[in-house]
Structures are given as C-alpha cells and as structure tokens.
Amino acid sequence: MSLDKRASALVSRAASSASSYVENQIWAVVKYAVLSRIVSLALGAVSNAFVEDYDSSLSVFIRPIGKVSQGSLAFVIFERLAQGLAKIIVRWDAFYFVHIADAGYVYEQEHAFFPLLPLLMRVLVATVLSPVASAIGRKLALVVAGVLISNTAFVLAAATLYKLGCRSLGSNRLAYVSALMFVIAPSNMFMSAVYTESLFALLVFTAMLLITYERYLLAALFLGASGLCRSNGPIYAGFFLWNLLVRTEAWVPLTTGQSVSWWRKAGTLLSRGLYSLILVSVSSAGFVAFEIFGRRELCRHLTGVSATEQRLYCTDKLSTVYGFVQNKYWDVGFLRYYSLEQMPNFLLASPMILLSVAGLWTFAARNPVQFVSLGWLQQRPKKTEATVSPAVAASEAFFSRELLPHMYLWAVLLLVAATSMHVQVITRFFSGLPAVFWFAGHAVASSSPSSSLVDANRRWMQWAVVGYFVGYGLVGAVLFSNFFPPA
Template sequence: MVSSSADTASICACSRSRIRKVVQYAVLSRAVALLLGAVSNAIVSDYDSSLSVILSAPAGDVNSTAISALCNRFARGLAQVVVRWDAFYFVHIADAGYVYEQEHAFFPLLPLLMRMLNSTVLLPLASAVGRQLSLIVAGVIVSNVSFVLAAATLYKLGAETMRNERLAYIAALMYVIAPSNIFMSAVCTESLFALVVFLAMLFIGRRNYLLAAGCLGISGLCRSNGLVYAGFFIWNMVIRGDIWQGYAANSGNRLVAALVRRMLAALLLVGLSAAGFVAFEVYGRNRLCNGPAALADVLSKRPYCTSTWSTIYGFVQAEYWNVGFLRYYTLQQLPNFLLAAPMIALSLAGLWTYLAYDPVRLATLGWIHGGRSLGAKPDTADAVAAAYFGAELLPHMYLWALLLGVATTTMHVQVITRFFSSVPAVFWFAAHVVAKAAARKEGLASAQASRSKRWASWIVVGYFVGYGLVGVVLFSNFFPPA
C-alpha cells in the first residue's frame, strides 16, 4: 500500500510538472508570435491598409498624459499585428453590435467577452487609448489566455483518452507550435473555441455530461462547428459497445427500455449543446426579419425569413463568401489547395495509420476488434507511440474524417490549418510520429525504419514550426492566405 501511494504521488507530481511546462511553453510561444509579428510589421509594408481607418478614427475622450501616450502607442502597435481579416468583424461587433447582415457569419461570444473586459478590468485603459483600441487589447487577452488554458486542457484530455501522459505531453507541445500560430493570438475565435470544446470532450470522458453540454452550448456562441462535437454524447451513451455489457443478461424488454432511456438522454444533451447556436439564430432572425421597416422590407424575402430550415449563418456564408459544396473547385483556387495540402496529407496519414492498425474495429464502430493488442511495455518509447491506437480515440477519428470531408469539399480550403486547431486527433497523430522517431533511441526499430521515422518526425515538426512562423509574417502584414 505504501508503494502504491508513493507511485500515485509520483505520477501526480509528474503530471503537475508537465502541465506547468505546457503552460510555460504556451506563454513563451505567444510572446514569440506577437514579437515576430511586431518586428515583421515594422519592416514589411502592409498588403492592405484597411487598419488605418480604425487607427485614424477619433479616439473620443482620451487622456493626454505621458502614460496615456505610451499606452496608446502600445495598443496601436498591437492592433497593427492582430487586427487582420476576420478580426475586423469581431472588433466592429464588439464596438457597435451587429449592424450588417454579413456580420452574422461571426458569432458573439468573443465580442461579448471583449466588451465585458473592456467595461471592467480594462476600463482605465479605455479612458487612456479609446474604446476601439481597448477592445482590441481585450480581444488579444481573451485569445491568448484561452490558448494557454486550451494547451493545458488538451494535455489532460490526451492523458485520459490515450492513457499515456508522455504522448499527451508531446501532443500538447505540438499544439503550442500549431501551424495556425498567429490566429491563436489574434482577435479571432480559434483559441477560445478550442478551449471550450477541449473542456467539453474532457467532461464527456469523465461522464460529466451536463457540464459538457454547457460547454458545447457556449461553443455554439463561438463557432458553428460546435454542433458537430455533440455527437460524442450519442457515441458515449448509445453507440459504444462496452456500455451494453451489463445488459447482456437482461430480457429483451429491459434492454429496449435502457436503449430508449439512453437515446432520450443523449438527444436532450444534444439539444442543450445546440442552445447557443439556436439562440444566436433566433436573435438574428428577430433583428433582420422583424426589425425596422426599411430593413425588413429588404430582407423579408431572404430564405431564413421565409423557411424554418434555412439558417442565417448558412445563407451569409454562401451569399457573401461563396461557401458551398464544391464551389471552391476552380482553377484560380489551386494555390489555396496547395497551401492546404500539408494539413490534408497529415490528416489522411493520421486516419490511415489508425485504420490500418485495426480496420475491423473502425468498420464496426468498435463493437468488434481485430484481435490486435498494443502489447508493448508501458515504459518504452514504442508504447508511447502505440498509445495512439487506443480504442478511446475511435470517435475522435470519425470526427476528424467528417471535418476533413467538410473542409475539402465545402469550405475555403486554405483555412483548414486553423479549422483543425480544435481537433485533438491532429496533435495526437503528430505526437505519435514524434514518439515513433524517439523509439529508435531504445533500439526498437531497424536502422532503415528508424531513419524513415526520423525523417517523418522532422517533416511534421518542420511543417508545424515553418508554416506557423511564415503565417505570422504574412498575417501581421495583411497578406493572404487567411
């Protein structure tokens, strides 16, 4: 018993140490990204000067002290790095609310948090630099704090899902250097959404379903794809084969009753998870379809005003951004497909690697296993890499495959790197590749195989770091892609 207690204490201490390191590296990575963005912005001329409209706007009643001037200079320098592309919409929504129809493509959680910070903690800053610049600083705080917390949450989620803290730690570090780098620090929703859905998946794994549904309900106020993650309730409560083992000896009626109860509970949780998205949709319809007469006359014939099943979000994406099935498949978009190719290749490799390990398990929703066992000792590097093949990752693979299909057929494909910043399996597979390369040091692979694994590791890490750093320079100077 003493030995067992000592082992448990040692494991807990190791876990806390790794979380601290993940947090430290996450903070460091945000500092590096913002500093690199500031330096590149100072050296390179902006591709687009739209930001000057905001920065030259009257600041209102702003103090003129030396400290205020210093704060103003800092806030303007920060804005020149982080307010690009979608960030303009979030800043405008936080400042003025939803004014234009197309702004309903951008969800209200981030602007609400920006307003909340601006009217409380940052109130002195707002009086020094003006409302808009203060809102931008608030957005940066929300994004960067969310990123650090998301990295720590991903570590916990990986440790509990893969049952291997070392691989979870590597995956969290891969998240820290994600190729969507600068988007995680800018006034965008990537970090905030990742935090909320990582928490939701962590709670689902712990069977804290109400907390998970609350998180996913909040995620629906952040991004539309939060709805997809509600499928984990169906998986955990209805589909998983191991939950029915205790009912094996029951009569048919009792089994049917249990199935009905579980299905109803899962559907209720899915409904709660959709509450945020539905609330935003109701707000939008009320404002656009039943608003001022002049506005209602123009918009009353919109499909979302005339049909129950049409959504404002879907209409706006198609109308203003030409989002739709295969709409992006044109010759002029070929460069964007090339930019997306590394993440698509990584995703295909990750899904194929998991499928090849036990195709029977994948094809039968985990009800039948192909008889393969991880089989390695728990303290070997090979076992760390093998944790990627655990059965608990199965629903994450289905999610990854679904989102890959959507990203490559329906969306602007170049956003796939930041779209996948909230998909844990991306980072688990990257960690698996790195861990396989580490296994060679323990003599677990032939020379030729270890050389191949080493190259694969360098390619993955190089892609994460290289794409992320180049993205910082391009984003901070308003160059595509976005």
C-alpha cells in the first residue's frame, strides 16, 4: 500500500471513530434525558399521592377526575393514567394552554400565552390522538398531547444542545457535560408540563445550530416559530447581525484585497445589511403575527366604545397586546417587583442570578479587552504548556471567542429578568439559554493541577452547581405537582 493510501485510510478511520464517538454521546444524552423525565414525573406522582394540593382547581377544570370511560380495558387504564398525569401536570400556566387549545383565545389575559404549543396540541388530538380523544375526552387528550410535545421536545433539545456545544465550544467533553446539566436543569418539571419551555429551547437551539452552519434563512424560520412560542424569541435574531455585520471575520473580505474597488465593498456591506434586515424580519414574523391576531380579535369588540375605555393597544401603534396584558393582569414592568413582600421570590431566584453573574464575570475577566470591544481587540494570551490534558482543554473551551454573542445575550436577558419580570421564573426563562449550561458544564468539568487550594475551590464549585441544579429541580417537581409556588 502506498504512503498516500495509508494516510487516507488513517484519516478515514479517525473520522469514522470521531463520528462514532459523537453519535454515542448523543444517544447517551438522549438516554439520560428520557430517564430524567421518567424520574421527574414519577416523583411528581408520588408526592401528589401523599401531599394535599395547595389548590384543587383541577377538579373543576377536568370533570370528573374519578369517572372512567366504559370502553375497553386498555382505554380504561389509559384514562386512569391520563387523569393521574393531569393531576401533576395541569398546574399554573398549563390551565391557560389547555384552555386555549380547547376553546381558543376567549379572554383578554390569555393573550399573554403564545399559540404554537396549543396549536400543536390541537393538531395532535385531531390526528394521531383522535381515537384517544373519543375514548377519554377532548380535554384529557389535550393534556396528553401537551405532555408528549413537551417531553419529546425536551429530549430533542438536549441532543441539539450537545451538537451546538460541539460546534461552538470545540470540546466534545464540555458539550457533553453541558448537555447533561441541561438534563438536570433547575426548571425540571416545567420542561415536562404543558408549558412552552421545552418547545422553545428546541426551536432556538436548532436555530443557533443552523447559524453555525451559516444556514441563515432556515434558522430565521425556526426563530420565527419560536416567536409563536415565547415573547423573547425574536431577540435571538441578534445572532444574524453578529455573524453578518459585527464579528471580525465578516469584515476580512472588506478590509483585505486592495484590488477590489471601494464600491464593490460598499455593495457587499449593503447587501449584508439588507439580508440581515430580511432575517430579522422573518425571525420576528411569529411574534408580529400573534400581535396582529390579538389586535384584530380584541379591538373589534370595542367598536363604538368611548376613547377613555379603549385599550391602549387599539389606539397606539407602538403599544402591544402582550405588553398591555402583562402589565394589567400580572403587574409586570420595570422595577415593579421591587417590594418587601417579593423578597422571598428574589431569594428563590438568587442562585440563578449568582450563577449568571459568575459566568459572565468568569468569561469577561479572562479577556476583558475582547469582551468590551466586541471581539475586535485581543489581549495577548499568556504562555501555556505545549501539551494540555483533556480536562484543561475542556476548561479552556468555555473561553472560546465563538461564545461572545451568547454572553451578550445572557447579559441582556439577565438584566431583563432582574428588573422587569417576576424574578422567580428566571430558572425556566433561562432554560433556552445555552451559555447557562455551558458555564455550569465548565464549572463541573474543569479541573486544575495547580494546587490543592485551587482544586478544593473547584470541588466546592462543582458540588454547589450540581447541588443547586438537582436540589432545586427535585424540590420544584414536588412543589409544582401539588400546586405550590413558585411557578
């Protein structure tokens, strides 16, 4: 065999081995994600059997809980299981999603909840689950559909986060550990309930993964769908602006090659700007469509009503239905949550806030010049050893320049959560933020051979992060299943 053929065979074998390794890790992430959903639902069921609910609204919402259909034994068993599932899943916001899926948008306050999940639930019940719906009732079938969608989306989101980590971090190990941190996220039960967190995470993780392959238009379509899922979906369109207009690599063709005329460079820049505008518009289309729908449905009922009784969103084009509803019914607004009676909720949110501050500080402190200059300026790197262990390589992966836009997004959403939201929901609000799990993975996967004191500090950090993720998630599952706050 010639030298070239041997080299080609070795390269092919190495590529095959690497591909097999990644595939095995993906299946491991999927396995643990499924296991985590089983454990969470089982814990919720057991705790619900022994703890009296804080609120018994479910008995009014799905009547009657104890009565089963007279069909085959299989359907009787399935209905019992569905009723038991409803007792631990239909809590807090889930009531709204199930009602919207069943009856549409009836009340003004329901416009705080986006339509993609209810629409998918309705489609599933009208197609795959139609035999089930006829046997156990439409509402119970909608609950089953919502649970199937959320849990399937969670498993797929975990696998997608791993793939995104491999692309963005350059470390399969850190990507794997970070995906496992997502699997045990503090938002635990919300990811299995009839909530939008899992579906939203899947959509934005997929969009960000597509962006790393520069498949921008398809990524924008996913972000557009995410805007039908949660209000913060369009914010992720900032990645298009970053890739096309901000990052230094995008400017290389415009700053080199003196033979290219200035007007061609100007044309290239203009075309990028227009393309970015199109991508941002597509990414915002879902949110805008829902807003138009809300104005049309709500404002047409106010025809002939005096100006003093008109809703602001019907008279002011800059006002939104979503913002009005959040303001009126949930008292959401800048610094409105800052009161003494809300101190317990700030304490509940403090671990995630501290984790976020630590993550942002850790990243920025490594290369502050790079961080404040949007990556345009680089701090001279310190000398390192010629060889590094896999552990050190994983710890260094968190400081990749590819993570800059993720850090800026994290900082913006942290500011929003801390000043303008019900702060206790920050754990599930951040469930669609890869940087949170990358830093958690960094804290858990990193090690240092430098000194026993450093190792002791790192071990403390590892136990603190894992303890918070697991402990908060398990306690949250018990509280959620029995209708106790926070929600």
